[in-house]
Amino acid sequence: MGEKILIAGNDAIAEAGIRAGCRSYFGYPITPQNELLEYMSAHMPKAGGAFVQAESEIGAIYMCYGASAAGGRTMTSSSSPGISLKLEGISYLAGCDLPCVIVNVARGGPGLGNIAPAQGDYFQATKGGGHGDYRMVVLAPATIPEATELTMLAFDLADKYWTPVLVLVDGVLGQMMEPVEFCEPVDPTTLPLKPWALTGAQGRPRNIVTSFFLDPHELSEINLKRQDRYRRIEAQEVRYEEFETGDATIVIAAYGTVARIAKTTVKLARNEGIKLGLLRPITLWPFPYAPFRALSNRVKTILTVEMSAGQMVEDVRLAVAERAETPFYGELGGIVPTPRGILREVRKYVSYDAENGQSF
Amino acid sequence: MSVMTPKMVKVFERPRSLADIEFTYCPGCHHGLITRIIAQVIDELGIQERTVVVGPVGCSVFVYQWFRCDGIQSAHGRACAVATGIKRVNPDLIVFTYQGDGDLAAIGTAESIHAANRGENITVIFINNQIYGMTGGQMAPTTLIGQWATSCPEGRDAGLAGYPIRFAEIVAQLDAPVYVTRQSLYDQKRIRATSRAIKKAFQYQVEGKGYSLVEILANCPTSWHMKPVESNRWIADEVVKVFPLGDLVDRG
Numbered sequence: 001m002g003e004k005i006l007i008a009g010n011d012a013i014a015e016a017g018i019r020a021g022c023r024s025y026f027g028y029p030i031t032p033q034n035e036l037l038e039y040m041s042a043h044m045p046k047a048g049g050a051f052v053q054a055e056s057e058i059g060a061i062y063m064c065y066g067a068s069a070a071g072g073r074t075m076t077s078s079s080s081p082g083i084s085l086k087l088e089g090i091s092y093l094a095g096c097d098l099p100c101v102i103v104n105v106a107r108g109g110p111g112l113g114n115i116a117p118a119q120g121d122y123f124q125a126t127k128g129g130g131h132g133d134y135r136m137v138v139l140a141p142a143t144i145p146e147a148t149e150l151t152m153l154a155f156d157l158a159d160k161y162w163t164p165v166l167v168l169v170d171g172v173l174g175q176m177m178e179p180v181e182f183c184e185p186v187d188p189t190t191l192p193l194k195p196w197a198l199t200g201a202q203g204r205p206r207n208i209v210t211s212f213f214l215d216p217h218e219l220s221e222i223n224l225k226r227q228d229r230y231r232r233i234e235a236q237e238v239r240y241e242e243f244e245t246g247d248a249t250i251v252i253a254a255y256g257t258v259a260r261i262a263k264t265t266v267k268l269a270r271n272e273g274i275k276l277g278l279l280r281p282i283t284l285w286p287f288p289y290a291p292f293r294a295l296s297n298r299v300k301t302i303l304t305v306e307m308s309a310g311q312m313v314e315d316v317r318l319a320v321a322e323r324a325e326t327p328f329y330g331e332l333g334g335i336v337p338t339p340r341g342i343l344r345e346v347r348k349y350v351s352y353d354a355e356n357g358q359s360f
Numbered sequence: 361m362s363v364m365t366p367k368m369v370k371v372f373e374r375p376r377s378l379a380d381i382e383f384t385y386c387p388g389c390h391h392g393l394i395t396r397i398i399a400q401v402i403d404e405l406g407i408q409e410r411t412v413v414v415g416p417v418g419c420s421v422f423v424y425q426w427f428r429c430d431g432i433q434s435a436h437g438r439a440c441a442v443a444t445g446i447k448r449v450n451p452d453l454i455v456f457t458y459q460g461d462g463d464l465a466a467i468g469t470a471e472s473i474h475a476a477n478r479g480e481n482i483t484v485i486f487i488n489n490q491i492y493g494m495t496g497g498q499m500a501p502t503t504l505i506g507q508w509a510t511s512c513p514e515g516r517d518a519g520l521a522g523y524p525i526r527f528a529e530i531v532a533q534l535d536a537p538v539y540v541t542r543q544s545l546y547d548q549k550r551i552r553a554t555s556r557a558i559k560k561a562f563q564y565q566v567e568g569k570g571y572s573l574v575e576i577l578a579n580c581p582t583s584w585h586m587k588p589v590e591s592n593r594w595i596a597d598e599v600v601k602v603f604p605l606g607d608l609v610d611r612g
Binding site: 023024026050052054055056058059060062063064065066067068069070071072074088089092096198199200201202203206207208209210211212 | 408409410411412414415421422424425427428429430431432433434435438441442443444445446447448449450452453470471473474478
């Protein structure tokens with residue numbers, strides 16, 4: 001750990017990538033992630049790595065595909081419409097079991113939408129997006145220090161499971177500044193070699209990286225092996241934070257920027273006697289179904305709050321079933337909910353016991 | 361009377377870099393010939409152990425199977441971006457793409473032009489047979505005016521579908537490429553010229569000179585509904601009028 005510096009989210013994520021041993025970055029300008037690309041253009045060459053401003057997001061993701069196949073830690077970043085363009089390549093990365101870190105600094109949609117923060121890309125991130133039976137680890141930090149830690153973790157998970165990993169933030173986290181103490185950098189030469197990497201068929205049989213298998217039995221077998229890997233990820237890599245849930249009767253489900261705002265709501269609510277807690281998924285896939293299931297047995301309400309029309313709430317409802325009520329509160333179009341705005345929603349589900357002056 | 365032992369000299373053999381796997385191409389198709397020429401060049405330059413093949417989507421989708429080299433499949437059109445990623449991470453590798461006209465000059469136009477414009481130190485082998493062979497003979501960006509294809513049943517109409525795109529000429533007007541050439545295979549002389557062009561393109565990459573494009577006018581007897589001999593004659597008589605042969609750029 002070094003000194004604490006004040007740094008913007010986009011810059012911090014880029015720096016974390018370089019510190020994780022990433023030595024190639026390929027990107028295309030799109031707001032609100034431009035600073036990430038710009039940081040890489042200045043610092044990646046200094047670290048001895050490759051930087052290319054690609055002709056498009058599609059070009060960038062396939063440069064990552066090639067760079068990953070050649071054995072290096074590689075990264076790209078974009079914002080919502082650009083991630084839509086990358087989805088073909090993400091499917092190919094998954095289909096070839098290639099590690100890659102992709103950052104989505106999400107904005108308002110659909111279509112061109114706007115450049116304000118939003119969480120409308122949850123489905124795209126967690127339910128496939130691209131074609132075929134694949135999954136992608138999705139990490140959703142709520143602060144900039146956490147974004148740096150999770151970016152470094154993203155590279156480890158990508159290499160451990162040979163899979164693309166998405167770091168999902170939004171315009172707020174991309175643009176705001178916070179003090180960050182970075183982890184010590186990883187020396188890429190110390191990372192384990194990848195046996196399948198395209199390094200030249202010297203003293204070994206050739207390596208072929210492909211997702212093309214005409215024989216249905218062969219493709220089925222390869223897909224099933226990948227599904228086994230996904231089951232391992234689900235068993236081992238679920239991450240979440242519980243905040244003030246111990247005695248809670250009502251719990252907010254929120255991730256990223258909204259979870260950060262909701263923490264303030266929890267404090268405000270507790271000041272007026274409402275036993276409010278927060279369950280914050282850190283991995284959106286694998287989703288923390290079990291913690292939500294456990295909570296649903298002892299709380300009355302789980303209120304999902306998102307900057308979307310209601311996407312993660314589907315996973316919350318899947319976990320909770322009918323054991324608790326699962327209302328939803330969302331803001332759209334780049335509107336960011338406020339702590340008091342969320343509190344107003346919370347109050348709708350709180351009953352007051354006038355005799356004892358308690359709420360439950 | 362002394363007995364003379366005739367000395368056997370091997371004058372022809374399978375290139376070492378060509379894998380012993382049957383091609384999936386139709387009889388009379390030029391793809392197999394081009395694959396063999398590339399393998400021969402890889403042997404002659406002694407680069408088999410550091411060459412990476414980037415495959416396309418189309419008839420040559422299995423191209424990486426036929427070389428005793430590392431290989432990677434690319435999505436349709438993206439081969440030049442994939443090659444860029446590989447080469448930037450490991451510049452010691454010799455990276456070439458093998459792409460058809462639909463792959464390189466339609467769906468992959470952006471990736472193909474920008475890799476050329478950045479002067480990526482890669483070799484692009486561009487197979488221009490004016491047709492989408494694998495999907496059953498649809499119109500390509502290079503299909504000749506009036507030429508029949510399954511998606512232009514009245515023949516290509518310039519008013520509806522524009523004109524055959526001359527990709528080598530487009531790339532040749534960029535500043536970065538070191539070698540841009542168009543070759544064909546319709547007779548022995550052209551085959552030898554194509555072999556020399558492919559060797560030069562790889563040689564330039566080995567020497568670190570930069571981007572090369574070798575466009576090859578190839579046939580498709582199946583989708584053209586011609587016998588192989590007829591298809592060669594068609595290239596010699598008609599195709600070369602639209603796609604003139606020869607070097608467009610040689611800055612080596």
